[in-house]
Amino acid sequence: MDFLSIVGLVVAIGSIVLGQLLEGGHLASILQPTAFLIVIGGTLGAAMLQYPLPVFLRSIRMLPWVVRPPLLDPDGAIRDIVQYSEMARRNGLLALESAIDDIDDPFLRRGLQLLVDGADPAKIRATMEHEIQAVEHHDSQAARVLESAGGYAPTVGILGAVLGLIHVMENLADPSKLGAGIAVAFVATIYGVGSANLFFLPVANKMKNIVHERAKLQELIVDGLVAIAEGENPRMIEGRLQGYFAH
Template identity: 60%
Template sequence: MDKISLFGLFLGISAIVGGQILEGGHVGSLAQPTALLIVLGGTMGAVMLQSPYAVFIRGVRMMRWVWIPPVIDHAALISQVTGWGHIARREGLLALENVINQLDDAFMRKGLQLLVDGAEPERLREVLEVEINTFEEQMKLSARIWEAAGGYSPTIGILGAVLGLIHVMENLSDPSKLGAGIAVAFVATIYGVGLANLVFLPMANKLKAHIGRMVAQREMIVDGLLGIASGDNPRIIESRLQGYIF
């Protein structure tokens, strides 16, 4: 569980609600289901319109990474790759074929298979870097749906404000209905700007940070495989891979 994400969201919302209370306002005045429906529904509709189905669904599923980040154990990976190096030095590259079927990660399996098949180091790098670049672009494309939501929601909030003012203008003869319309108008703007800057844009940036870590992990694998293909000492491979840890 990413506690700083939870604390950050709690702190942001608490600061806004606390400011409202200190100004003498009521918390209930910020609770406007109509405004929330307009902003969330309109924003998600715009994001769905711009995104292919697969990209949108993947982006929604990635949202859990904000709270439960993908597990990336660099130390375990370095130990694993170094172990491959020891096997290759003792028994030859063909001995790694027994390791391939034990791996769950498709990228690792592909890299080891290329290594066992005798691919030249430059060809190995070329093939795997194409896959890394494709993976990175696909993941970032999905993360950008939240960036897009952060761009659309303030405008949708303004649209909600206009709808609220239209409601006010239609009921000028009935003062009892004016307060509700004005409340929706202003709260919709708060929801639009607040969701963009407290939720959607921070989520997009955190997802891109996790994607960067996943890409670095794959680059570590490639670097290790190239070292094994070149016959480097496992200690040298381990030392080089340590440089990826930050």
């Protein structure tokens, strides 16, 4: 669980709400269902128009990553690879076949299967790096859906403000309706800028960072498996792989 994401969202929204209350405003004045519908509905509609359905759905499925990111354990991966290297050094590559069924990570399992099947190091690297690039591209596209939404939201907020002002102009003769129209106009702008900078853009950047870190971990795995195929010393393999996540 990534508690920092939850805390960050609470702090961001809470600061705005608290500031509104400290200035003597009312919470109800910034809760406008009409403005919310215009901004969020218009933004999501624009994002749907830009991307194909599989990419959009993938973006929705990746949203939980913000609070429950995929488990990335580089230290565990290094320990496993060093262990496989020692097994291969003592008993040959075929000895690794018994370990394949116990591996939970499908990427590592496929790589180890290539190693056991006797694929040459260049073939292992080419095959697995192609998979890394394909998955990274697919997931990065999904993250860009929210990034695009962050670009659309402020503009749609301005559109909502204009619609609110049109409503005001249409009811100049009835002062009782002016307040609601002006409220929608200003609150729509708040929703557009706020949703972009407090949700869409931060979430998109967090997703892209997770995708990058996972790709780097998979590159570590590839490097380790290729080193095993080339018969390198386990201690040398461990030292080199630790450099991937030196921080």
